[in-house]
Amino acid sequence: MKKNHFFSKLLFIAFLVITLSNVYAQKINTVFHNADNLFLYGKTKPTATRYHRIDTATYNDLPNAVKKLLTHSAGMAVVFKTNSKSISAKWCVTNAKAANNLTPIAQKGLDLYIKTNGKWEFAGVGRPSNVCSEYNIVKNMDNGEKECMLFLPLYDELKSLEIGIDEGSTITSLDNPFRKRILIYGSSIVHGASAGRPGMAYPAILARKTGLYFMNLGISGNAKMEKAAARMVSEITADAFVLDCVPNPTPQQIKERAEYFVKTVREKHPKAPIILVQSIIREQGNFDLEVRERVKKQNEEITAAFNRLKAAGMKDIYLITAEKLLGNDGDSSTDGTHPNDLGFYRMAEELGPQITKILSSYNIH
Amino acid sequence: MKKNHFFSKLLFIAFLVITLSNVYAQKINTVFHNADNLFLYGKTKPTATRYHRIDTATYNDLPNAVKKLLTHSAGMAVVFKTNSKSISAKWCVTNAKAANNLTPIAQKGLDLYIKTNGKWEFAGVGRPSNVCSEYNIVKNMDNGEKECMLFLPLYDELKSLEIGIDEGSTITSLDNPFRKRILIYGSSIVHGASAGRPGMAYPAILARKTGLYFMNLGISGNAKMEKAAARMVSEITADAFVLDCVPNPTPQQIKERAEYFVKTVREKHPKAPIILVQSIIREQGNFDLEVRERVKKQNEEITAAFNRLKAAGMKDIYLITAEKLLGNDGDSSTDGTHPNDLGFYRMAEELGPQITKILSSYNIH
Numbered sequence: 001m002k003k004n005h006f007f008s009k010l011l012f013i014a015f016l017v018i019t020l021s022n023v024y025a026q027k028i029n030t031v032f033h034n035a036d037n038l039f040l041y042g043k044t045k046p047t048a049t050r051y052h053r054i055d056t057a058t059y060n061d062l063p064n065a066v067k068k069l070l071t072h073s074a075g076m077a078v079v080f081k082t083n084s085k086s087i088s089a090k091w092c093v094t095n096a097k098a099a100n101n102l103t104p105i106a107q108k109g110l111d112l113y114i115k116t117n118g119k120w121e122f123a124g125v126g127r128p129s130n131v132c133s134e135y136n137i138v139k140n141m142d143n144g145e146k147e148c149m150l151f152l153p154l155y156d157e158l159k160s161l162e163i164g165i166d167e168g169s170t171i172t173s174l175d176n177p178f179r180k181r182i183l184i185y186g187s188s189i190v191h192g193a194s195a196g197r198p199g200m201a202y203p204a205i206l207a208r209k210t211g212l213y214f215m216n217l218g219i220s221g222n223a224k225m226e227k228a229a230a231r232m233v234s235e236i237t238a239d240a241f242v243l244d245c246v247p248n249p250t251p252q253q254i255k256e257r258a259e260y261f262v263k264t265v266r267e268k269h270p271k272a273p274i275i276l277v278q279s280i281i282r283e284q285g286n287f288d289l290e291v292r293e294r295v296k297k298q299n300e301e302i303t304a305a306f307n308r309l310k311a312a313g314m315k316d317i318y319l320i321t322a323e324k325l326l327g328n329d330g331d332s333s334t335d336g337t338h339p340n341d342l343g344f345y346r347m348a349e350e351l352g353p354q355i356t357k358i359l360s361s362y363n364i365h
Numbered sequence: 366m367k368k369n370h371f372f373s374k375l376l377f378i379a380f381l382v383i384t385l386s387n388v389y390a391q392k393i394n395t396v397f398h399n400a401d402n403l404f405l406y407g408k409t410k411p412t413a414t415r416y417h418r419i420d421t422a423t424y425n426d427l428p429n430a431v432k433k434l435l436t437h438s439a440g441m442a443v444v445f446k447t448n449s450k451s452i453s454a455k456w457c458v459t460n461a462k463a464a465n466n467l468t469p470i471a472q473k474g475l476d477l478y479i480k481t482n483g484k485w486e487f488a489g490v491g492r493p494s495n496v497c498s499e500y501n502i503v504k505n506m507d508n509g510e511k512e513c514m515l516f517l518p519l520y521d522e523l524k525s526l527e528i529g530i531d532e533g534s535t536i537t538s539l540d541n542p543f544r545k546r547i548l549i550y551g552s553s554i555v556h557g558a559s560a561g562r563p564g565m566a567y568p569a570i571l572a573r574k575t576g577l578y579f580m581n582l583g584i585s586g587n588a589k590m591e592k593a594a595a596r597m598v599s600e601i602t603a604d605a606f607v608l609d610c611v612p613n614p615t616p617q618q619i620k621e622r623a624e625y626f627v628k629t630v631r632e633k634h635p636k637a638p639i640i641l642v643q644s645i646i647r648e649q650g651n652f653d654l655e656v657r658e659r660v661k662k663q664n665e666e667i668t669a670a671f672n673r674l675k676a677a678g679m680k681d682i683y684l685i686t687a688e689k690l691l692g693n694d695g696d697s698s699t700d701g702t703h704p705n706d707l708g709f710y711r712m713a714e715e716l717g718p719q720i721t722k723i724l725s726s727y728n729i730h
Contacts, residue, residue: 098463098469099469100468100469100470100474100492100493100494101468101469101470101492101561102468103465103466103467103468103559103699104463104464104465104466105465105466105699105700109465114651114652116651121651121652121695122648122651122695122696122698122701123651123652123701124649124652124653124700124701125699125700125701127465127466127700128465129465138649138652138653139653139655140653140654140655140656141652141653141654142654146652194468194561196466196559196561196698196699196705196706197699197700197705200696200705205696283487284489284503286479286486286487286488287479287486287488287489287503287506288489288503288504288505288506289505289506289507290504290505291505330486330487331487331565331570331706331710332706333487333561334468334470334490334561334562334706335470335489335490335492335562336487336488336489336490340561340562340565340705340706340707341561341696341697341699341705341706341707341708342705342706342707342709342710343706344707345696345707
């Protein structure tokens with residue numbers, strides 16, 4: 001029965017090939033882990049709701065618009081280590097309407113960076129679909145250990161987040177990879193409009209480039225330096241303060257509020273450098289003479305307030321002027337007001353060295 | 366009755382003041398003009414439906430996806446002159462779903478430039494709200510004559526467009542302000558993903574910077590060099606052809622189709638330079654080894670096809686390589702594939718001089 005023997009051998013080989021190719025092609029399961037246990041970069045202080053930036057219950061006199069905007073997860077990122085070849089996420093935000101000057105990725109999505117040779121390098125985004133989304137951010141990676149940082153939605157409230165990794169791989173929290181603490185209080189521009197993805201808001205670029213812990217307190221359209229906001233900012237533990245809020249208050253409000261605001265911060269932080277930043281030159285003002293004039297007046301008022309503070313003897317305050325922040329080709333914004341990623345890149349290139357130079361003289365580096 | 370006389374004088378003055386201040390504060394009405402009579406930059410040839418890029422009825426063998434994408438107004442702009450201090454628009458697109466890697470301004474909105482000292486300068490955007498939108502793009506301008514160029518939605522079909530100007534001011538069409546004709550056939554990147562506003566897609570930047578008439582034949586995800594597409598491209602009147610489609614076909618498709626495609630164009634245009642462009646290095650491939658490998662193979666195949674064409678004696682063909690197109694910091698995309706405005710700026714800075722150098726040697730400048 002030689003023939004029979006041959007066939008059974010053939011059958012066995014066929015069986016082996018099918019089994020092996022099944023094993024090879026087998027879909028690796030994704031296991032989701034709640035991100036609540038991972039280090040959360042960008043927090044100003046602990047909050048009752050994890051992904052809120054400030055517990056506004058403590059600041060009842062803040063305008064409601066400000067309170068709402070502080071529920072956005074702008075500028076925050078979860079930081080972790082994994083040896084998974086693939087990274088996914090499941091997350092929920094609110095049903096807030098899509099902004100017409102933001103990509104949904106920036107407004108409601110996620111943005112992953114992995115450390116390579118000491119540098120945070122872009123790895124992939126989480127594209128939102130609905131209130132709750134699931135997305136494979138990156139796959140087909142090598143199986144080494146990776147230090148990861150996942151930036152959270154800029155313009156929505158993050159309700160929950162889970163990180164998905166390959167079955168059999170591990171995920172652990174990382175210690176805070178950033179040094180010191182620098183608070184940026186500011187307008188929609190600090191908040192992140194109109195970055196294309198969450199990690200392109202300029203405070204996030206500065207953090208990745210410098211290794212410093214920048215806290216994003218951008219409050220879109222509402223960084224108007226109210227007394228309650230001054231108290232809120234002053235009660236944040238920080239080594240330095242950047243106030244990039246000039247685009248929001250009227251020139252008159254700047255005149256009335258800026259000195260009080262700075263003095264309130266100074267009272268609680270006698271030695272911390274406080275850096276004022278003029279408003280970017282809005283590209284809408286290329287032809288709209290009223291917008292151009294308004295920005296000019298805002299910048300005159302913040303300069304005047306700065307000069308009065310200096311004249312009154314306040315030390316450790318600085319003013320960064322606007323003229324070079326966005327370049328001068330008129331192509332740095334999405335809508336004439338909010339920097340696009342070219343604008344944010346230029347802001348980081350221009351503001352970054354000026355800020356870090358000041359901070360260095362305080363041993364903040 | 367001296368007293369009476371005084372009061373009637375006072376009354377008269379009060380009346381005058383009220384009348385004059387009413388005149389001063391009077392809202393200037395906006396008058397809308399159909400844009401159908403204005404010069405339309407970016408057209409490849411006349412079409413039955415004004416804002417379609419190609420009459421696909423003529424190319425029935427094109428895939429349906431390609432036909433649909435050619436109804437998008439990507440890369441086109443209406444060009445006009447006005448002395449209005451304010452420019453508005455009313456426009457309608459379809460109810461196509463918002464893309465998650467585009468701003469609604471880029472996908473369905475408008476983007477205005479005004480010529481200043483010979484340069485096209487950004488003036489404002491039209492923010493879409495719904496299927497039909499009305500928006501004041503710019504106001505408070507001086508009352509001089511302005512040469513205007515309004516870029517149309519990148520990723521939707523424009524159904525109608527009206528330009529609004531101040532009552533009493535004028536609007537007239539401009540002659541084509543661009544020289545020569547250069548056709549760019551390409552992927553979603555040529556099509557304009559992920560520009561923040563319509564005028565930031567790289568063919569539009571190149572047009573503004575060089576004064577050359579670039580025609581955008583970006584066909585998102587579907588520039589796969591089919592025979593029907595080769596015929597369509599070859600039948601466009603142009604002085605030069607740029608083929609930036611490598612991201613869409615598989616390496617195998619490039620191997621099978623690229624030479625036929627180029628030869629088909631060459632047959633109809635014996636002397637026109639044909640410039641092949643390698644695929645941008647996708648940032649998703651920073652960590653996704655399969656994406657990295659796929660892009661590498663696509664670029665190897667287009668290079669091999671180029672070399673075979675050269676070896677077979679074809680003249681006037683060029684290959685632009687990818688390595689510098691997006692810089693190397695990994696921050697040039699919105700989603701790992703599609704350039705953000707930093708990416709498009711870099712592409713224009715890198716591709717622009719290489720393309721114009723080639724074109725110059727053919728007296729295309």
